[in-house]
Amino acid sequence: MEVAFAQTAPARSGSLADVAMLEGHWLGAFNGGPIEASWTAPAGDNIIGYIRMMKDNKATLYELFVFEQTDTGPVAMVKHFKPGLIGVEEKDKADRYRFISAGQDRALFEREDGNIRIIYERRKPNQLVIQRGELKNGQWAFNDLFVFEK
Template identity: 30%
Template structure:
């Protein structure tokens, strides 16, 4: 789905949105350990971007929680994301890479899309431009700011545990 690629190219730090936050200039990420976000673990599905989204989070191992994301549109893979939340310098960072349905990468081999931790609440984790919220044991909402050319939009993904 080539029309999705320009839409999904991430341009972080442009604006605040309704459910997402940014670190203020000079502000550091809070000290947090990975065990505070273990509620993400599991297989989640929902409707997104005109298709069906699936997100799978592994339990913590080796200082990270690994995830995969897949968007299926009209029975075909639109794109994947692979990444992790990693403990780094006494805080958390979410890093990911995008791939087309044939696993060709969007980013260069050395490049990742990184989200610094802004703050953490009991069932809500705020990274720069991306927020994940546990609504109950079987529901999660992910809000992400997408943008290009100075225009941004916040997309909301509503998931159910599968």
């Protein structure tokens, strides 16, 4: 599913409640193998979670997530690891995404460099979709990256 959006207005302040719909244990498929994700409920100033990707009964990639509350909204931080817990990013670096906006069961984040946007969306009570967007001809074009079921 591809969705295009025009450039949006400056970010509004948000809260962890805007991404609380992530909570739970989720299963899907990606690149010919199973994918599993889990996120905690908001507690204090954070939400934590993971994604585990596998193929042929072996791990291919792990992603660890932290959403931390800031004065302008939640910030999503992601670190990627290869099997053996070998970090992809430098030791003290993480992909960071700032909060842009949220609606009913939907939150939009933008990577610090402004090149990628991520939508977290609960489409049905038991379905969670993560979309990745890139700027094309002045419009943000989003495609489903991960589709999970509870």
